[in-house]
Amino acid sequence: MTPPTLPFGPHYGFGLYLHWPYCTRICPYCDFNVYAAKDRDPGALIAAMSADIQRHADRLKGHPPLTSLYFGGGTPSLMPPAEIEAMIALADRLFGLAPGAEITLEANPNDVSATSPSDWAAAGVTRLSLGIQSLDDDALRFLGREHDSAGARTAVQRIAPVFDNFSIDLIYARPGQTEAEWQAELTAALQLGAPHLSLYELTIEERTAFGRRATRGELSPMLDDDQADLYELTQDITAAHGLPAYEVSNHASGPAYQSQHNLIYWRGGDWIGIGPGAHGRISLDGQRIATIAARKPAVYIAENTPPDEHLSALDAARELLALGLRPLEGFDLARLAQLTGAMPPSDKIEDLVSAGLVTHSGSHIALTASGRLLADRITMELAP
Template identity: 65%
Template sequence: MAKALSFGPDYGFGLYIHWPYCTRICPYCDFNVYAAKDRDNAPLNAALLADLERHRAVLPEHPPLGSIYFGGGTPSLMSAPAIGKLIETADRAFGVETGAEITLEANPVDISLEALEAWKAAGVNRLSLGIQSLDDEALRFLGRDHDSAKARQSVAETLQVFDNMSIDLIYARPGQSALSWKTELTDALNLGAPHLSLYELTIEERTAFGQRAKRGDIVPMPDDDQADLYELTQEVCNAKGLPAYEVSNHASLEAYMSHHNLTYWRGGDWIGIGPGAHGRLTVDGERIATHAALRPGDYQAAMDSAPPQSPGVMLSKLQNARELIALGLRSHEGFDLERIAVLTDHPVNRTALSEFETAGLIRRNGELVTLTPEGRLLADRIAAELSP
């Protein structure tokens, strides 16, 4: 039986905290980030705390938080006391479930046993480590500020303190061969992290790489070659016992899947605080999209001013349905046709559904629709064609 709503906190409730500063901005990065320099972080820390209190005022009926995620940017640049204060304030405002997943994204150069212990004492219980590559030449190309030796060391030290950890890698780099990627990926899997996030290099127009590609200095890998590397990735990870539970994410056990990201893919609610952070909230039975001011100064000024009359923009039933399909298809759980039917009078494209099933790109189990391994290569296209 379908739940009363097709979205909302019954499907998960999380908190995303965006820390926008980095010591170095990577040439491929398209996130809302700024150079850290010698900034006074106290005003931003105060604004984040104020934003939490504002959300509490409009969300009186929500359950305790099941996850907190510190993303960025480079949130490992935050002080451990500031991290702890945010977790404490979130707990006071909303409650935090016992055993809730609390993730901190970290840069390898910020890793030390002392820092790891301080983050753990502050309340963090999961680390996401952006090593990006284990190849020194690739790390230089990607503009990273660490080498492969530091990447390996940071994983080993993290595993001494955090059993639950993830590492990020970027592949499908220009000129990368299948053999070199297989070797690098196998090497990464042997480091022992129970979760890997594996992303194909995407060159966005407004990034430094985008400008270089426009000049012809970088030639992106052809789509067919990227697809070959994606399929190779699945083979290698499956053989090592880390199958994909989402298009780009792999875990050795269900316990190590990202609980926070599953809230996104399931259509749950999350609070988004920090410059440029997005959120999805259920208020009086309606789905609200929130988007904080992009620039840190504007965000801080907004927290010093009177609260807006509405927490965000109300999404239509059709927008909600399309989000549920697009996000749901990304994970191994898929999406439920019954949830879409309850939400909107606009039906899923049944003709496309049948064609994709016949082609072996999706599976049907009653009302549940999931992608096959082959379908994951076309996830965005399939979601678009199925959507009402």
């Protein structure tokens, strides 16, 4: 059992992340561990993931019940609902599910048409995260998505009567996108009635198709100042519509609709990573342990017992700070002192307060609206 006095651990939340790596199409911006679905038989992977859950359960017997399950990917909505139900039941049997545990399934709009949302609800899913990405058909083609804007709207119409709690993902700050275009698109998305939005600026990663196009000079990312303007516009629009930011990129109509799974990451809780390439953080005997599963499905199926990496106190502290500053609720810097024996220099904190980038009271610190634009830089300045 992890002592509750530790600055990390399951007393900050305990979740299970299940990574389904297959997609019908790999998007050109995606840097996740994904593979083309083709006509793959999911049986071997599901068996390996189930065995992996059992392996973690055997060594985490002192952990409390799970507060969150998250089916991510890839495209986990390609999983048969019966297999989703079996995974949830296995997790409940081995760990237990806390009352009101959040069980999220990422879904593509086309899968909402192919599978009844009621089947997912019957399987035990309590929350859907819908990957719309845009409501502009030209943008959807640019992003390599298979659905169109009409299909996205239809998907929301099918989800809303079944799931009170659902989220919409959008990607903005696309090359050439204007403030007027983003304002119209975001306003239209807000009118769909989702109680949660995840709004991500387009990033061009080197290993992606977009990254290769950028290297060849065929694609130019939006300038940082223009991205910042769109970010500030996003905050104004969402707040005016009753979905203010509760984290750098996430917005909710109230605490009940905040992503409980992501809060585990940001608060320094424990989560088990299951599936090819999945990352986890678990606490055992007072140590912070990082796990990462084999990336290739065939290797994961053959041998899914990777070695643990024991994080040093310094690495654990830096990670806690980087994640803990992201939500608006802020972070208790005393947790760093528990690991490193020291607080960040007071003069650095005072400079950030004077610049209007953070608020500070006692050992608690939080980013301001301006500070959220510079979250990474602020983390570097405060990191031990």
